[in-house]
Amino acid sequence: MTIRAVETWTLEPLTTYVTEAGARLVLLMTPAGQVLAQSGFSRAVDVMAASALGAAIVASTSELARLMSQPPFAGLSHQGQRNGIFLSAFDTDRGPLVVLVVYELDASSLGLVQLFLEQLVADLRAASPKTGVPKQVLAADFERDLNDSLNSLFGR
Amino acid sequence: MTAPALARALDLITRVRGVRGAMVVSRSDGLVVAEQLMEGIKGSAVAALASSLAGRLQRAMISAGLGSSQFWHLQCDQGALLVVPAGAEHGLLLVAVTEADVNVGLVRLELLRAAETAV
Numbered sequence: 001m002t003i004r005a006v007e008t009w010t011l012e013p014l015t016t017y018v019t020e021a022g023a024r025l026v027l028l029m030t031p032a033g034q035v036l037a038q039s040g041f042s043r044a045v046d047v048m049a050a051s052a053l054g055a056a057i058v059a060s061t062s063e064l065a066r067l068m069s070q071p072p073f074a075g076l077s078h079q080g081q082r083n084g085i086f087l088s089a090f091d092t093d094r095g096p097l098v099v100l101v102v103y104e105l106d107a108s109s110l111g112l113v114q115l116f117l118e119q120l121v122a123d124l125r126a127a128s129p130k131t132g133v134p135k136q137v138l139a140a141d142f143e144r145d146l147n148d149s150l151n152s153l154f155g156r
Numbered sequence: 157m158t159a160p161a162l163a164r165a166l167d168l169i170t171r172v173r174g175v176r177g178a179m180v181v182s183r184s185d186g187l188v189v190a191e192q193l194m195e196g197i198k199g200s201a202v203a204a205l206a207s208s209l210a211g212r213l214q215r216a217m218i219s220a221g222l223g224s225s226q227f228w229h230l231q232c233d234q235g236a237l238l239v240v241p242a243g244a245e246h247g248l249l250l251v252a253v254t255e256a257d258v259n260v261g262l263v264r265l266e267l268l269r270a271a272e273t274a275v
Binding site (some may be wrong): 022077084105106108109110111112114115 | 181207
């Protein structure tokens with residue numbers, strides 16, 4: 001199990017979560033796709049793809065919720081024959097965050113992933129920095145921030 | 157399997173003295189299908205952890221060459237968890253949360269009856 005964090009306050013909650021939920025891959029990011037921490041990924045290109053796709057899914061489901069005059073969906077689950085994906089968005093003092101979890105049905109379940117997610121959210125809220133307003137992500141900065149994040153996550 | 161049939165089955169289980177709650181749990185995803193629980197029992201947590209345990213027990217029993225499980229009884233300090241796998245190819249679990257001095261045989265009977273008739 002390899003867990004790496006760009007923002008170190010996420011490390012302990014994420015480590016606990018991965019162990020307890022039996023998750024195979026976990027990505028913690030902002031709704032814009034900026035990665036804060038990851039577990040289980042071995043290639044930077046996979047983190048880039050997963051964060052971009054996860055952020056896009058959250059954006060599209062949030063828009064669907066808006067069209068239905070509903071608050072944004074709290075969670076989204078997609079289950080295959082051997083693996084499941086769970087996406088959830090929540091607020092912290094750091095700003096809104098998104099967690100993407102991939103789990104194997106042999107090792108975990110949607111129930112476990114959801115159960116321990118409540119604890120993860122509580123732990124992240126308790127650990128998140130209380131000061132400072134999250135900076136706006138500008139298109140010009142995004143690629144540089146993404147590269148910096150990937151360098152931190154994969155030690156390049 | 158219909159919602160009213162499940163509700164009736166759970167009702168019969170929870171009528172046994174000492175039963176604090178009963179539920180039907182989806183074994184593959186660990187989610188609650190139906191429940192009748194007293195206040196203070198975290199149904200979603202019990203469901204997720206029981207389904208996880210079911211998977212591990214299944215692997216242990218297959219490794220030991222014992223076949224699939226029929227009934228589990230987990231005795232704790234202040235009560236017990238009684239579980240009967242049910243449904244087509246045991247896709248569900250019938251779970252009873254009980255007090256320590258419950259008549260286990262009677263609860264088991266009701267769980268098995270519910271597994272045969274309602275699920």
